[in-house]
Amino acid sequence: MTLWLLRHGQAEAHAASDAQRELTDFGRQEVLQSAAHLAGQALAAIIASPYVRAQQTAQLVRQQLGFQRAIITAPWLTPSGDVREVVRQLDAYEGQDVLLVSHQPLIGELGGWLVHGHRQQPLPMHTASLAQLQGELVAAGSLQLLALLHPH
Numbered sequence: 001m002t003l004w005l006l007r008h009g010q011a012e013a014h015a016a017s018d019a020q021r022e023l024t025d026f027g028r029q030e031v032l033q034s035a036a037h038l039a040g041q042a043l044a045a046i047i048a049s050p051y052v053r054a055q056q057t058a059q060l061v062r063q064q065l066g067f068q069r070a071i072i073t074a075p076w077l078t079p080s081g082d083v084r085e086v087v088r089q090l091d092a093y094e095g096q097d098v099l100l101v102s103h104q105p106l107i108g109e110l111g112g113w114l115v116h117g118h119r120q121q122p123l124p125m126h127t128a129s130l131a132q133l134q135g136e137l138v139a140a141g142s143l144q145l146l147a148l149l150h151p152h
Contacts, residue, residue: 002041003090003114003143004099005123005131006034006061007107011053018079019051023060030128031057033151035064037130043067044096049077049103057128058101079103083113090138117141126150 009027023031038061048058050073058071076085077100086106090098100107104125111123111131117140123131128151135143 002097007125008053008057009128030151034130035061047072048101077102114143
């Protein structure tokens with residue numbers, strides 16, 4: 001299984017609530033740069049946080065790749081989400097290549113937990129950073145970090 005982790009692109013600083021912050025023009029460009037690395041990947045699903053900036057990020061990737069399936073909105077992918085809950089939810093996608101679109105601190109903690117087996121060494125996920133993890137099973141310390149790409 002290949003698990004792709006994508007942090008949303010740069011978002012506006014203020015909105016009525018954190019969940020309603022939208023991508024900036026710069027953020028959209030960042031996402032398109034990262035999406036280019038996903039070209040040709042056989043994704044089974046794109047799963048995104050319900051926050052506006054993550055939904056916009058997922059839609060840009062979907063359009064860029066010509067991905068035919070709908071984006072799956074997951075309330076467990078918000079910034080304060082629980083790493084263990086994400087892993088439990090990913091059991092349903094065992095053996096499939098999946099893209100998760102989420103936020104810090106969750107996305108960095110998840111990556112660090114899956115690669116190192118603990119949360120003390122999170123992956124450095126900047127806006128629109130894309131991590132490629134691979135392994136047989138999604139569990140603490142079970143995946144190998146193949147790539148960590150940051151847009152310029």
